[in-house]
Amino acid sequence: MCTGNVHTAKISGAGKGDGGWFPLEKASVTYDCSYHTSMPQGLNIDFFNEGMGPGARVAVELSPASAMGLVHAIMESLAKGGLDPGRVALEAAEAELRGVKSAQAASPIS
Amino acid sequence: MQQYTTDMYQGMLAETIAIAGSGGTLINAYLARPLGPGPFPGMVLAHHAPGWDEWYWEAARRFAQHGYVAISPNLYYRLGHGSPEDVAAKARAAGGSPDDLAMGDLEGALRTLKAMSVGNKKVGIFGTCSGGRLAFLAACRVKGFDAAVECWGGRVVMAKEELSPNFPVAPIDYTAQLSCPLLGLFGEEDQFPTPAQVAQHEAELKKHGKSYEFHTYPKAGHGFFYYDKPMYRQEQAVDGWKRIWGFLGKNLGS
Numbered sequence: 264m265c266t267g268n269v270h271t272a273k274i275s276g277a278g279k280g281d282g283g284w285f286p287l288e289k290a291s292v293t294y295d296c297s298y299h300t301s302m303p304q305g306l307n308i309d310f311f312n313e314g315m316g317p318g319a320r321v322a323v324e325l326s327p328a329s330a331m332g333l334v335h336a337i338m339e340s341l342a343k344g345g346l347d348p349g350r351v352a353l354e355a356a357e358a359e360l361r362g363v364k365s366a367q368a369a370s371p372i373s
Numbered sequence: 374m375q376q377y378t379t380d381m382y383q384g385m386l387a388e389t390i391a392i393a394g395s396g397g398t399l400i401n402a403y404l405a406r407p408l409g410p411g412p413f414p415g416m417v418l419a420h421h422a423p424g425w426d427e428w429y430w431e432a433a434r435r436f437a438q439h440g441y442v443a444i445s446p447n448l449y450y451r452l453g454h455g456s457p458e459d460v461a462a463k464a465r466a467a468g469g470s471p472d473d474l475a476m477g478d479l480e481g482a483l484r485t486l487k488a489m490s491v492g493n494k495k496v497g498i499f500g501t502c503s504g505g506r507l508a509f510l511a512a513c514r515v516k517g518f519d520a521a522v523e524c525w526g527g528r529v530v531m532a533k534e535e536l537s538p539n540f541p542v543a544p545i546d547y548t549a550q551l552s553c554p555l556l557g558l559f560g561e562e563d564q565f566p567t568p569a570q571v572a573q574h575e576a577e578l579k580k581h582g583k584s585y586e587f588h589t590y591p592k593a594g595h596g597f598f599y600y601d602k603p604m605y606r607q608e609q610a611v612d613g614w615k616r617i618w619g620f621l622g623k624n625l626g627s
Contacts, residue, residue: 265422265503265527265565265595267535269468291466296502296527296565296595298423301603303564303594309462317455317463 268294278321306330384408395477400450405437412493414625415486418445419500419507424461471539495625513547520624527565548577554584556620560593
């Protein structure tokens, strides 16, 4: 890639690909050269299930403005559904921290 | 460069082969070569971020049409198999193929070409986009290349915060080690690399007294050779290929 601008997230959910619906476990977000539109750069989002091979993927390539629009739409949708996006993120971080602590307790470092 | 006339025989072999890549691991690669005893110069093709794909297989055949034995190694071989686009997406999520791994695979292609009986023992390297960056990096880090063609290599110039274990050194910092003449083709409207980064790249080459030719095309951005994409620029691409054949003929001829 030409920009090196890549971020990944662990996700849970399902996506629809060539072979129908499959569970998702990871998403990568990259801002890189656009190969499918006339935009110089695009915001690529790939949803994966790596255990199912490279073909288990749902992909989009968005203009920067529409990517921002999507972010707002997701936030608004979560908020309207009674979910505070900040609280959801905090709870996820706390759950991860609890997992780390319990793993440490199970195998204490001597 | 092979100049065919209408009374000449033409033939070509193009197929997938296995070569020893980084660490001796067997990886697949696309080979295209003119038929006949040779001797033919060789070209290693470092594919771009969209993957080891049809454009690169066609490019390999184009080099063969012009009298070169071309090998394009699958730099994403270790990521598994699927459509080139799906495998490339996996590589993209990882930020691209680690530099050390790519160097080993490109060196493997170089060694394969040097060992071929139809070769003239001269080998160049070509790459576009992130492959352009790898072509320049290989021309600096791998000994044995006789010419390098870097087409709009993004991230040759890297800020400190862009460096990572997979990309520990900015290619520009290897400029002193460049061991062959370099041809660089760029688009004036490109943002990866920007014209300012191309100027920085050129200044470093000048500083170290390297042999190079840089051409920056107006009204062209990134990937202006890609005839299957909206970024294609016909006039600039035709001129770019002419410059490639001229440069390689001068540096890789028998």
